[in-house]
Amino acid sequence: MKTKCLLFSSLSILILTCCGTSGSTYAENPAAGSSTAAVQEADSLPEDSQASGRESLEAPPSGSSASDTASQEHPGATDTASLPAADAAGSSPDTAADTNAASGTADGASGAADHTLPHPGQAPAPGSDQAETFTALHGALAVDGSDLVDQNGDSVRLYGMSTHGITWFPQYVNYDTFRTLRDDWNTNCVRLALYTAEYNGYSTGGSQEELKSLVKDGIDYATDLGMYVIVDWHILSDQDPNVHKEDAIGFFREISSLYKDYTNVIYEICNEPNGYATWDSVKSYAGEVIPVIRENDEDAVILVGTPMWCQNIDQAADSPLEFDNVMYTLHFYAATHTDELRSRLENAVDAGLPVFVSEFGMCDASGNGGNNFEQAEKWMELLDKYNISFICWNLANKAETSSVLKSGCEKISDWTEDELSESGLWIRERFKMF
8 A cells, every 4th residue: 555645735715606405315406396205225124114105206195295205205305394495485596506605605614713724745744733633643544354444554443424415505514614523523534425316416407516616625624624534426316326427437537636645535436326226236336436536546445335225235245346445335324224234234344344334323214203322322332343434414404303403503613512403412422432
């Protein structure tokens, strides 16, 4: 494995003109009443939740609203009651974008702490705060057997928060947001969720240049703060990553070229293959995307999703990819996924598969419903046993159980306990245990 220097890039303040709606699994404008959702497969759910409606890809019954069905869908589903007033009323995307840029990204940037980034290529000065950051101490990561290891070959563990879709919640891609996660929540990693197929997704009408700029800013903020950062190509309603493979190839070619010398960037090439996607189709996709990244960065850690919303980890264990420094993702929602999926994870790791939990929640698989902290603790105990890295979904103020901020909280950093949701309070305390 080559030795790379941790580089820092200049801060770019971005006023993003994208849709200001809450996250959506809809391929059309969620504010306009589209009802096609990406859903959990019934076979993956306990019997008492198979009748919840998650298994249906059809429109809700006549007279029902997106708000009525939001609790039945994946964590990305949009509840119009949680949207800004203009969006819920069906305003145009341009109006929503102007409103969001003014109240979200622009305010966040203007309120950021004064921080001057070193010139790219400049190492942190000995004795500086950056010289003592997590990334400065651990450097370039690698995969050794089933373990994630640091530049010294020692086992290392990443933990932190995932943004919701940065298309809809750009305000949380912010220096002070990440600083709060690092200093108050004790996290060392952040995940940037770039949706591909939903409303204003990267491949479905969103401004690709603006979204790439937002990803770049997120990498820069994390780098300056000494945090690792996961660039998440967040497929969901597109089901099979091959649907937008050419966009993925172009995106990862550009980002990996820009950040080829950075030691803190991790590439997640497909979030949650689902529906008709098979492990063979994921392997075929990975076989084309990973070499594009490797052309620029020969040893960056790469995360690969597994079928059935990253639950069929056993299929990857039976037929792993022939690339180095690759880990396989498992996702769980504690109120839905219990002993069976934990057993599947344990068997895969015991067989030598390197696993990274790049998304989980304490609630059910819809992103809503009640939290099950007893099951969440069982998951944490298993992840602790195997030193598995984990990222919690989601950093937003969306009106759903999985969001860590209360829906009425407009702050983008330095949150009080009163501004955190039940999920936020629990996971913050869990992070602080490390």
